[in-house]
Amino acid sequence: MSHDHNHAPAGFSKAFAIGIALNLVFVGVEAFYGWTVNSLALLADAGHNLSDVAGLVLAWGGVLAGRLQPNPRHTYGWKKGSILAAFANALLLLVAMGALGWEAMGRLTSPDVSTGHEGATVMAVAGVGILINSATALLFMRGRDTDLNIRGAFLHMAADALVSAGVVVAGALTLWMGWHWLDPVVSLLIAAVIVWGTWSLFKQSLHLLFDGVPDDIDPQAVHDYLAELDGVQAVHDLHIWALDTTQTAMTAHLVMPTWRQDDLFLKGIADSLHERFEITHSTIQIVREPFTTPCRSWGTKK
Known part of the structure; x- marks a missing residue:
């Protein structure tokens, strides 16, 4: 019999550590300012961004699990951990976008007319979110096409950068033009785009969990x-x-x-x-x- 053991794991541990640290700091900043200006929107987003940390921890856990040595009871080791992490990340993103869409529908029927200092603070913090989430997404850009688990981490952070950008743009136009309907509409559009991009990750990871042939192999x-x-x-x-x-x-x-x-x-x-x-x-x-x-x-x- 022939058995080839040529492995080439990519080293993303430093990227995960930096990404988790950045996002934990950002969650703390959001929670602080949300409490200071009594903004439920910021406090809620702090909770949402805490899910980003969970997503990164899941993806890192999948990488670390894959490095565990095989034993007589797990002859391939724990390599499936990275597939499971990719699936969990996709599921987490889909649930988060479902929650965002639900909240947006609620705001369409009952618009939030908050303006002034609170609105400016929300926009400023969301602007920081664009930087944090974009920087974290860039850490995983080089592995997004070759590793489904890394792609999950990349999509999670890129999606949140897009959400934060939507908050800034919608907030600015709402303060300027008084279009309170714009924020939920933009949120629904962003959620739809992210679900569209995440669905492929969800299907591929579920396919691999059930020992399907990888898509790039005929x-x-x-x-x-x-x-x-x-x-x-x-x-x-x-x-x-x-x-x-x-x-x-x-x-x-x-x-x-x-x-x-x-x-x-x-x-x-x-x-x-x-x-x-x-x-x-x-x-x-x-x-x-x-x-x-x-x-x-x-x-x-x-």
Whole structure:
């Protein structure tokens, strides 16, 4: 059998530590000014931003869980932790946007006519929020396309930067033009945009939790590559699944009635699977006669 153990975890621990620290400070600032000016909006947003800290902690926990060493009871370790964290982050974002939409609908029916000092304070603190959330999102920008868990952290912080920007713009126009309906309308639009962007993360992470084939891998192409190998009569029991948000595993039975190869043949397959499909853990079993019922009818090599 061939089993490739080439790992390349990205180091985002410093980014998580900085992001959590920045957001905890911001929550403290919001809570202080919310209490000082008696602003329920700021106090509520402080509670919302505390959920950002929870989201970052979840994502960091997923990264750290993936670094735990395998043992006889968890032979792959705790790598699924990063997928679970990505799913939890997506779910948290969707719930937060649902709460934002509910609040916005309430304000459309009963407009908040607060103006003056409180409104200016809310805008000023939201402006700081844009900076904090944008800076935190930038910490995770380089990993958002290659790691679903890091993408979850990035989306969470980018979404809150967008919400804070909406608060500033809507607040300024409301103070200037007296359009009290604008704030809830902008909130609903922002919530819709964020839900649209988060839905893909939710679906992908849920798909991987149930051992689905990662979206960037074509299982038929993997089967065809294996089936075209010299001496292979059929491919049985091909399984492809995500170990975590960056590593993919695969197992397969190759029916080879006249197999006389050595380990170099298996090593070549493992190397090709890694290079062509980014499959980092491959286990190949050679059989001369099939002895299991195929899990899927892939067909046989012609």
